[in-house]
Amino acid sequence: MAQRAAIIGGGVIGGGWAARFALMGWDVALYDPDPEAKRKMSEIMAGAARALPMLFEAPMPPRGTITHCATMAEAVAGAAYIQESVPERLELKHKVYQELQANCSRDAVIGSSTSGFTPTQLQEGAAHPEQIIVAHPFNPVYLLPLVELVPSLKTAPEVTEKAKETLTKIGMYPLHVRAEIDAHIADRLLEAVWREALWLVKDGIATTQEIDDAIRYGFGLRWAQMGLFETYRIAGGEAGMRHFMAQFGPALKWPWTKLMDVPEFDDALVDLITEQSDAQSGALDVRALERLRDDNLVAILRALKGREAAAGKLLIEQDTRLRAPLAGSVPLVTVRRTVPVDWADVNGHMNEGRYGQVFSDASEEVMTHVGADRAYIDAGHSYFTAETNIKYLAETLVGEEFIVETRVALGQGKKLRLLHEMKRPSGEVLATCDQFLLHVSLTTRSSCPPLPDVLARVEALAKAHADG
Ligand SMILES: NC(=O)C1=CN([C@@H]2O[C@H](COP(=O)(O)OP(=O)(O)OC[C@H]3O[C@@H](n4cnc5c(N)ncnc54)[C@H](O)[C@@H]3O)[C@@H](O)[C@H]2O)C=CC1
Numbered sequence: 001m002a003q004r005a006a007i008i009g010g011g012v013i014g015g016g017w018a019a020r021f022a023l024m025g026w027d028v029a030l031y032d033p034d035p036e037a038k039r040k041m042s043e044i045m046a047g048a049a050r051a052l053p054m055l056f057e058a059p060m061p062p063r064g065t066i067t068h069c070a071t072m073a074e075a076v077a078g079a080a081y082i083q084e085s086v087p088e089r090l091e092l093k094h095k096v097y098q099e100l101q102a103n104c105s106r107d108a109v110i111g112s113s114t115s116g117f118t119p120t121q122l123q124e125g126a127a128h129p130e131q132i133i134v135a136h137p138f139n140p141v142y143l144l145p146l147v148e149l150v151p152s153l154k155t156a157p158e159v160t161e162k163a164k165e166t167l168t169k170i171g172m173y174p175l176h177v178r179a180e181i182d183a184h185i186a187d188r189l190l191e192a193v194w195r196e197a198l199w200l201v202k203d204g205i206a207t208t209q210e211i212d213d214a215i216r217y218g219f220g221l222r223w224a225q226m227g228l229f230e231t232y233r234i235a236g237g238e239a240g241m242r243h244f245m246a247q248f249g250p251a252l253k254w255p256w257t258k259l260m261d262v263p264e265f266d267d268a269l270v271d272l273i274t275e276q277s278d279a280q281s282g283a284l285d286v287r288a289l290e291r292l293r294d295d296n297l298v299a300i301l302r303a304l305k306g307r308e309a310a311a312g313k314l315l316i317e318q319d320t321r322l323r324a325p326l327a328g329s330v331p332l333v334t335v336r337r338t339v340p341v342d343w344a345d346v347n348g349h350m351n352e353g354r355y356g357q358v359f360s361d362a363s364e365e366v367m368t369h370v371g372a373d374r375a376y377i378d379a380g381h382s383y384f385t386a387e388t389n390i391k392y393l394a395e396t397l398v399g400e401e402f403i404v405e406t407r408v409a410l411g412q413g414k415k416l417r418l419l420h421e422m423k424r425p426s427g428e429v430l431a432t433c434d435q436f437l438l439h440v441s442l443t444t445r446s447s448c449p450p451l452p453d454v455l456a457r458v459e460a461l462a463k464a465h466a467d468g
């Protein structure tokens with residue numbers, strides 16, 4: 001049975017949490033008194049359901065349900081994990097904890113999305129402070145893995161551990177913030193940049209567009225893969241970090257930044273920024289901007305995944321968690337996944353080269369299934385593809401789910417012939433592949449019969465598939 005999460009507050013952030021939990025197989029109970037909450041949630045879910053599965057090579061778990069509850073008590077009943085995402089007002093958050101702690105299980109974790117309050121502030125007046133922990137996510141919650149996990153001295157250690165475990169299982173990167181401070185780690189950094197950006201606009205130095213360009217054409221790209229300190233270490237050249245600090249340390253004392261001064265948020269500044277932002281991005285509505293952002297994030301994260309770097313490494317770990325051994329069905333279902341955005345070509349559909357990837361993945365699953373797995377390959381044996389014949393029967397679009405069904409048409413000595421059918425969930429065939437493989441010795445790089453166990457399984461499959 002699916003585990004149950006309760007989401008209190010279903011706006012930008014609560015909606016993102018609900019989508020991530022449900023897409024990772026949890027049943028979600030959501031409470032938000034906003035009469036528009038259902039519509040907003042379904043729009044967030046549509047975006048998330050398109051984007052999140054694109055990150056993975058492995059099949060997603062069966063999707064959990066999202067139930068809109070009429071009361072907070074109904075939402076938290078039976079929930080193992082509760083995430084509060086109501087507006088950033090301390091007295092409101094206190095009120096919410098009072099009500100939900102009167103109704104939730106004592107074993108449930110209560111995470112707060114707060115951007116800036118400390119866990120000690122959140123726990124003030126709570127009946128059970130030990131259940132409460134800051135779990136600060138980043139927008140969009142369904143794609144960005146970071147969640148700052150900040151316990152206080154009153155938070156029970158097992159709550160921190162349970163939170164880490166749950167958040168890791170749903171594909172997030174819980175960063176344990178060891179000391180509680182206002183705005184945790186990341187928002188403290190973001191606030192500094194935000195403050196400087198506001199001054200640059202107010203002083204007429206740069207427009208919102210120019211500031212965004214300065215970030216996305218330059219240091220924004222660096223930060224996604226190495227962060228700040230590793231980047232600056234490299235900037236110190238052969239002499240490294242010490243040299244970097246000797247060169248640029250003194251600059252911190254020069255008037256390069258406005259430091260802690262905050263510009264007055266008067267009407268003039270708000271109007272100036274809103275006008276510039278409208279000129280920059282007003283042609284697209286928020287859903288179109290979200291889709292653009294999500295597609296770019298998916299492409300960046302997948303590029304990092306290919307390099308096993310930074311957040312990409314986490315996706316590989318999640319793929320491992322999601323991947324289940326092949327069931328022995330006839331035919332075998334060897335691939336179950338979604339077409340990611342980076343597989344599209346100029347025609348706006350999955351590029352022909354990617355079909356080769358899909359069928360290659362399918363044959364690797366068959367190899368693993370018959371025992372020609374990583375250990376077998378490391379011991380010097382494998383299969384090489386000698387021939388493929390792919391037929392493209394229908395267009396496959398970005399964001400589409402598909403499966404590959406595979407039959408072993410021949411399994412005789414060193415010869416292996418696989419017939420793959422790539423299908424929509426409706427059963428419509430998108431492409432077929434007739435693939436001929438030869439068993440090889442990786443020492444001689446020449447063909448040879450498989451080891452007896454593998455051969456026996458290949459022969460058994462060929463027989464079952466001929467009969468089935
Ligand atoms: N928007 C952002 O970029 C980020 C926000 N956060 C934090 O997440 C929390 C929520 O922020 P957003 O989602 O941006 O705000 P939001 O305004 O989009 O959503 C808040 C939701 O809470 C609902 N709500 C109000 N009172 C409620 C109550 N008593 N019970 C249940 N629901 C109630 C509202 O109807 C609304 O739908 C805040 O603590 C914020 O600091 C964290 C990370 C990023």
Ligand SMILES: C[N+](C)(C)CC(=O)CC(=O)[O-]
Nearest residue numbers: 114115137138139187190
């Ligand atoms: C602006 N903000 C403080 C609400 C930002 C965050 O809390 C995190 C984010 O997603 O940038």
